[in-house]
Amino acid sequence: MDxxxxxxxxxxxxxxxxxxxxxxxxxxRQARRAAAAVLPVAAVFVLWDAIAIAADVWTYNPQYVTGIDVPGVMPVEELLFFVVIPLCGLLTYNAVDTILGWLQRMRNRAERVK
Known part of the structure; x- marks a missing residue:
């Protein structure tokens, strides 16, 4: 399981x-925008990882990865990391921005009522 x-x-x-x-x-729901935000940065980090792995700067413990590799580059988990974590960050940012917008509108309405 590890x-x-x-x-x-x-x-x-x-x-x-x-x-x-x-x-x-x-x-x-805005897949093109998400891809435009995530994929260029992911490409930079994939290249960075590939160089570091090739130079033996860092490795991945086989105990914690599936053994499925992007051919000659890195574990598939690492590639997914560069997509999944930024998407989760975008989701979180979007949610916080939405909630703050709601709070601001409620505050503005409350001030107008005074």
Whole structure:
């Protein structure tokens, strides 16, 4: 079971943040915008990781990864990390922004009533 830990943590992150999609404009509902925000940065980090792995600067403990690799590059979990975590961050940011907007509008209404 240990070799599934990385994937399970990524799945947990997606599961925990999934309800946040219901707040505001959504992230998954704007797939092109999400991809434009996440993929260029993910590409930089994939390249960075690939260079570091090739130079033996860092490695991944085989006990905690599935053994499925992006051919010659890195564990598939690491590639998914560069997509999943930013998506979860965007979901969280979008939800917080929406809630703060609601609070601001409520405050503005309350001030007008005074």
């Amino acid at each position: 070799n599934w830990q990385y994937l399970l943590v990524l799945a947990a992150c997606l599961t925990i943040t999934a309800p946040l999609e219901l707040l505001g404009e959504g992230v998954y």
